[in-house]
Amino acid sequence: MADRAGAALTRPVDAPGDDELLPQVRIRHWGRVVAGLAVLAVLGLLFQAISRGDIDYASIPALLTQDVILEGLVDTIVLAVIAQAGAIVIGTVVALMRTSANPVLRWVSWAYIWVFRGLPVLLQILLWYNIALVFPTFSIPVPFTDAYLLDQPANVIMTGFLAALLGLGLNESAYMAEIVRAGLTSVDRGQTEAAKSIGMSPAKVLSRVVLPQAMRVIIPPTGNDFINMLKGTSIASVIGFTELIHAANALSSRSLAVMETLLAVAVWYMVVVSVANVGQYYLERHYNASIRPTGTRGSVWAKIGGSLRTPPFMRSSR
Amino acid sequence: MSAAAGEGVAQGEVLVRARGLRKHYGSLEVLRGVDLTVRRGQVVVLLGASGAGKSTLLRCVNHLEAADGGEIWVDGVPIGFRHDGDRLHELREKDVARQRAEIGMVFQRFNLFPHRTVLANVTEGPVQVRGVPRREAEAYARELLERVGLGDKVDTYPDRLSGGQQQRVAIARALAMRPKLLLFDEPTSALDPELVGEVLAVMTELAREGMTMIVVTHEISFAREVADHVVFMAGGVVVEEGPPEQVIGAPQHERTRAFLARVTA
Ligand SMILES: Nc1ncnc2c1ncn2[C@@H]1O[C@H](COP(=O)(O)OP(=O)(O)O)[C@@H](O)[C@H]1O
Numbered sequence: 001m002a003d004r005a006g007a008a009l010t011r012p013v014d015a016p017g018d019d020e021l022l023p024q025v026r027i028r029h030w031g032r033v034v035a036g037l038a039v040l041a042v043l044g045l046l047f048q049a050i051s052r053g054d055i056d057y058a059s060i061p062a063l064l065t066q067d068v069i070l071e072g073l074v075d076t077i078v079l080a081v082i083a084q085a086g087a088i089v090i091g092t093v094v095a096l097m098r099t100s101a102n103p104v105l106r107w108v109s110w111a112y113i114w115v116f117r118g119l120p121v122l123l124q125i126l127l128w129y130n131i132a133l134v135f136p137t138f139s140i141p142v143p144f145t146d147a148y149l150l151d152q153p154a155n156v157i158m159t160g161f162l163a164a165l166l167g168l169g170l171n172e173s174a175y176m177a178e179i180v181r182a183g184l185t186s187v188d189r190g191q192t193e194a195a196k197s198i199g200m201s202p203a204k205v206l207s208r209v210v211l212p213q214a215m216r217v218i219i220p221p222t223g224n225d226f227i228n229m230l231k232g233t234s235i236a237s238v239i240g241f242t243e244l245i246h247a248a249n250a251l252s253s254r255s256l257a258v259m260e261t262l263l264a265v266a267v268w269y270m271v272v273v274s275v276a277n278v279g280q281y282y283l284e285r286h287y288n289a290s291i292r293p294t295g296t297r298g299s300v301w302a303k304i305g306g307s308l309r310t311p312p313f314m315r316s317s318r
Numbered sequence: 319m320s321a322a323a324g325e326g327v328a329q330g331e332v333l334v335r336a337r338g339l340r341k342h343y344g345s346l347e348v349l350r351g352v353d354l355t356v357r358r359g360q361v362v363v364l365l366g367a368s369g370a371g372k373s374t375l376l377r378c379v380n381h382l383e384a385a386d387g388g389e390i391w392v393d394g395v396p397i398g399f400r401h402d403g404d405r406l407h408e409l410r411e412k413d414v415a416r417q418r419a420e421i422g423m424v425f426q427r428f429n430l431f432p433h434r435t436v437l438a439n440v441t442e443g444p445v446q447v448r449g450v451p452r453r454e455a456e457a458y459a460r461e462l463l464e465r466v467g468l469g470d471k472v473d474t475y476p477d478r479l480s481g482g483q484q485q486r487v488a489i490a491r492a493l494a495m496r497p498k499l500l501l502f503d504e505p506t507s508a509l510d511p512e513l514v515g516e517v518l519a520v521m522t523e524l525a526r527e528g529m530t531m532i533v534v535t536h537e538i539s540f541a542r543e544v545a546d547h548v549v550f551m552a553g554g555v556v557v558e559e560g561p562p563e564q565v566i567g568a569p570q571h572e573r574t575r576a577f578l579a580r581v582t583a
């Protein structure tokens with residue numbers, strides 16, 4: 001190995017002056033500089049073009065806090081949170097059915113996912129919303145009496161909110177079932193065996209050993225789904241539910257400041273989505289704590305930036 | 319037999335008795351009528367080539383695997399069943415769990431809980447299963463970790479430990495339940511050679527203290543020095559059993575001899 005040919009490449013091991021290190025010439029990344037400048041130039045042109053548009057930017061801050069917009073914002077958040085929470089609960093149950101030893105439960109859960117994931121959300125919302133056409137009243141009789149637990153006309157019960165909640169939530173629950181199932185199956189079988197070997201009941205095995213470890217796989221896609229859900233609530237505007245988009249349309253049909261109102265709504269979406277990102281970051285950190293106890297320090301914003309760049313579940317291995 | 323054991327281990331009453339154990343996976347018969355007797359305080363080593371059915375037998379003892387036929391009694395209780403008059407009634411998983419709490423198991427791949435610290439791994443069973451107060455469980459866990467030489471690792475997470483350290487934590491986790499019986503399934507097979515000794519040392523110490531143990535291992539020297547009784551299995555049956563000086567020192571069966579020649583080569 002030592003006698004590689006080419007005198008210019010080698011320095012004899014026993015040459016005098018060996019204790020001096022030779023200067024090193026680093027590669028200059030000229031390509032990066034050029035690419036950076038080019039992108040900045042394009043951005044500058046784009047910005048200039050946008051600033052010429054006939055948009056009254058100064059009116060946007062006032063639009064942000066219009067009562068109608070704020071109501072829409074609250075409705076959007078409430079709908080998204082309840083739909084996602086319900087989806088997580090139902091999805092977990094369906095995932096457990098899917099991995100159950102009972103063939104009936106397995107089949108039913110498969111069919112559930114097949115239907116609620118297969119149909120477009122808009123179609124599901126419309127089906128729920130128009131259910132009064134086929135079931136004029138909803139009634140739940142109390143057995144062996146004449147009394148009713150519930151007895152109401154369907155179009156009183158099936159509000160825009162409920163139809164949107166069912167449509168969005170049940171659709172999402174089918175996706176959550178698959179996410180939870182992937183999480184459960186990602187946990188090594190040895191973990192279950194070790195938990196059983198110290199005498200844990202099936203419920204303890206699940207709650208103390210399997211689910212906490214499955215969380216690392218479950219949280220990142222759930223966070224993505226929740227962000228999609230926040231934006232997806234806009235679809236409920238078609239049945240007149242007063243979420244952000246519906247509120248913007250209502251407002252701009254009077255003021256005629258269409259672009260300004262839409263941009264104000266865009267600002268709110270970005271704010272809400274960013275807050276959700278921060279929440280996701282802390283949840284992930286909580287469940288990854290044991291795997292990476294020495295978390296990187298830095299501002300919250302740096303962390304959000306980092307979490308947007310690489311999918312968190314790819315960062316968590318060792 | 320007891321005179322030959324040398325260590326002066328008191329060979330008590332029968333703790334484990336397996337009779338006519340059968341188990342198959344599809345058309346593959348893994349256990350074909352296995353009998354096994356383990357007395358209190360005994361160390362029984364199971365030897366045999368890969369696929370002989372050793373792990374399956376061990377996993378039937380704590381009902382991680384349900385046998386298709388035969389019975390296993392541990393300390394007078396039929397594992398996986400409730401004894402009622404002249405019948406055995408199959409138990410629900412929740413009740414099997416109660417039986418398992420009395421039987422510790424150490425796995426080839428450690429299977430520590432990666433989301434909990436070393437201390438929490440060891441206290442998990444006592445706190446969650448037995449309802450021992452946390453303070454008390456932690457005191458005992460620290461004592462056990464001290465005994466396996468890991469008193470300074472209590473707050474570490476398992477992935478920061480070497481394989482040998484992880485396996486010693488796993489032994490402490492099993493001991494924390496104060497088991498009547500410990501099962502070891504190739505506890506040193508996943509370890510780098512230089513780490514095998516530290517785990518075998520802990521096991522030897524446990525044996526000396528009178529713990530009843532069933533150990534599947536390919537460490538012949540451990541079997542020779544620590545075992546009271548050696549069982550050689552092949553093809554789902556017990557081919558030969560007896561004290562180590564007999565089974566390892568002067569094997570009677572050709573299959574035993576061939577196996578020993580291979581693992582000691
Ligand atoms: N869950 C299982 N499903 C199917 N076959 C299995 C299963 N577990 C073990 N076996 C088979 O049973 C045989 C005995 O396995 P095992 O008891 O693990 O043997 P050993 O521990 O002696 O190597 C092997 O051929 C193995 O492939």
Ligand SMILES: [Mg+2]
Binds near residue numbers: 372373374503504
């Ligand atoms: Mg095995």
